[in-house]
Amino acid sequence: MQSTTAICPSLFNAATAQDGILSRIRLPAGLITSTQCEVLTAVVNKFGNGEIQITNRANLQIRTSQALTKEALLDLQDYGLASSNESTDGLRNMMASPSAGIDAHAKINTIPLVKAWNFYLLQHPELAILSNKFSICFDGSEAIRVSDRPNDICLVATEINGEIYFDLHLGLGDRGDSPAPVGVLVPQKQVLEVLAALTEVYRQYTEQKLEQKTHSRSRPPRLRELLHDWGVEKYLALVTKKLGYALRPSPLAPLPLGERGTRSLEVYEHLGIHSQKQSGLFYIGVVVPLGRLTSQQLTGLSNLAKQYGGGALRLTPWQNLLITDIAKADLEKVKQEILNLGLYILANHPYAAIAACSGYKGCKSAHTDTQADAKQVAAYLENCIQLDHPINIHFSGCEKSCAQHHPSDIAVVGMGGINTETYRVYVGDGDSNFGREIYTDYDAKNLPALIEQLLQNYQYQRRDSTQTFREFVNQQS
Ligand code: SF4
DSSP states (O other): OOBOOOSSOOSSBOEEETTEEEEEEOOGGGEEEHHHHHHHHHHHHHHEEEEEEEOTTSOEEEEESSOOOHHHHHHHHHTTSSOSSGGGGGGOOEEEOTTTTTOTTOSSOOHHHHHHHHHHHHTOGGGGGSOTTOOEEEEOOOSSOOTTSOOSEEEEEEEETTEEEEEEEEOOSSTTOOOEEEEEEEEGGGHHHHHHHHHHHHHHHHHHHHHTTSSOTTOOOOHHHHHHHHOHHHHHHHHHHHHTSOOEEOOOOOOOGGGSSOOOSGGGGGSEEEEOSSTTEEEEEEBOGGGEEEHHHHHHHHHHHHHHSSSEEEEOTTSOEEEEEEEGGGHHHHHHHHHHTTOBOOTTSGGGGEEEOOGGGTOTTOSSOHHHHHHHHHHHHHHHOOOSSOOOEEEESSTTOOSOOSOOSEEEEEEEOSSSOEEEEEEEEEEETTEEEEEEEEEGGGHHHHHHHHHHHHHHHSSSTTSOHHHHHHHHO
């Protein structure tokens, strides 16, 4: 039987939320086959509320009214939806670009590295003591970049003198910051051993801290705590000692801070129809409203992937998904079937770039029903405005900003209220992480009209159609 006492949920140790028991299914690189979708929907239909949520790490969450039985967990294990080693299931937190292996711009296909690292974790149960949030990212330099997503370790493919290497980035900053380059270049054939050494030194640090009872058993230190405690130099010196050879210095100049993690529009370019590097094949990026699918929608999408595509879905860290390997002759049919499922494919659909955390139905810290308020705004905008760019609107139930770590065009943060829900409203860049505050206590029921007004002002008054919403509002400050 599943345990239900976790703070950070996994499959074998779920968390108890106000709206049920929350289990997280970690999918390396966000890949899920049509057969896995069938197994998952059977579990959701039997134990759950019929809904499946894509997280901002391209994993899946389900809510059930009771703990999953041993049989259900074994089914999920049998079909590769859980690690065959229960103790390391919570560590399968591996991100890759959703277009890895199908993108003509990429330097390398990172999927084999993701699979190899997943296999390594299976063989090393001693790593189970690490924080469940320990996260690894492989960026193959695809057009859909993931190197700015918050991760503990990110390996970014780069080409030097015709050879492909990986530039090592570490999560040095605060929660939600992009990992930063640390001046180390890793040759392809050394990637796994360098990752293993980075992880083993972190494991030894974790063991020491747990023995010293600096952290409780349920909260082992994050890698960034090691980095703050020791500094990068000492960490890499210990990694070098473990490897028995020197790490190669990187000749690449790090990007200035302001140029990292600030992309806003191009991340939605994966939506819609795109050609793949494989001649004659295409992928469709599907808009999933607030990252939530019904089990019928997931079944419909996985059937499309099986019948017309490569037999798998690729989840994205923007809580959308791709169906890949579609022949040109089938594109129109697949597109129509997606629309028939109540989903969208256009990047300028209001739902394309709206993100919301679980709100008070799923989180004790929430002051507002972010999911319901976000749906209300999307439905209103769909009927009254035609967007020509995706506009990223972020609903957060409190200051923690779980649903989205990168800056948004418009952010609203729940404030509660005695008889009515209110939000702080922010736009563009400003003193706060959410942007520049324009209202402190805005009634939730008036948000749709306010956001429509902000967007109309932008469309009528912008310099020209190339000026983004963020540029427009920043020049007004
Ligand atoms: S942002 Fe706040 S309210 Fe929303 S899920 Fe996170 S902790 Fe809960």
